[in-house]
Amino acid sequence: MTIAGNNIYAKTLNIILPLVGATLMITYEYCDTSCSYMKGSFLGIDLKWVGIIYMTILLASAFATRGYFSKMVIHFRTVLISMAVGVEFYLIGFQVLKNIYCPFCLAFSACIFILLGINYTSMDRKLMLVSAAAALLGFALCFEGQVTARYDLS
Numbered sequence: 001m002t003i004a005g006n007n008i009y010a011k012t013l014n015i016i017l018p019l020v021g022a023t024l025m026i027t028y029e030y031c032d033t034s035c036s037y038m039k040g041s042f043l044g045i046d047l048k049w050v051g052i053i054y055m056t057i058l059l060a061s062a063f064a065t066r067g068y069f070s071k072m073v074i075h076f077r078t079v080l081i082s083m084a085v086g087v088e089f090y091l092i093g094f095q096v097l098k099n100i101y102c103p104f105c106l107a108f109s110a111c112i113f114i115l116l117g118i119n120y121t122s123m124d125r126k127l128m129l130v131s132a133a134a135a136l137l138g139f140a141l142c143f144e145g146q147v148t149a150r151y152d153l154s
Helices: 008-030 047-062 070-098 103-122 125-142
Strands: 038-042 143-147
Touching (some): 008 047, 008 103, 038 047, 070 143
Antiparallel strands (some): 038 143
């Protein structure tokens, strides 16, 4: 079995970071204090679940980089990572505009940007740019986010 990545560090991070990202979103789902005032969905699906599903697919694709479909899987991983970068730019911008920052979301973003960094050399640049731009545009059109007010009753 071959794992995506050019060296042992990249291969390890291609396994660990999707697990960390999914764990962050699972923890965020059950946390009732930090950032519970921020909500977001894409096509009606809660962003936490989109993140968990995304990281699960990305993890599975890390193991399928050899064989008959290897080239297709490599392009699929390029699209997955690039689209996530476009989405994360949008979501970070949303937090900046609202002046409210979610540590879970920012840590998830860090996982995405590290994945981009370690996989960059094996990614098709044109496919990467088109995917990131399409995701940014698509997310801008289909994202629903809100920040509910927090009141201090003390």
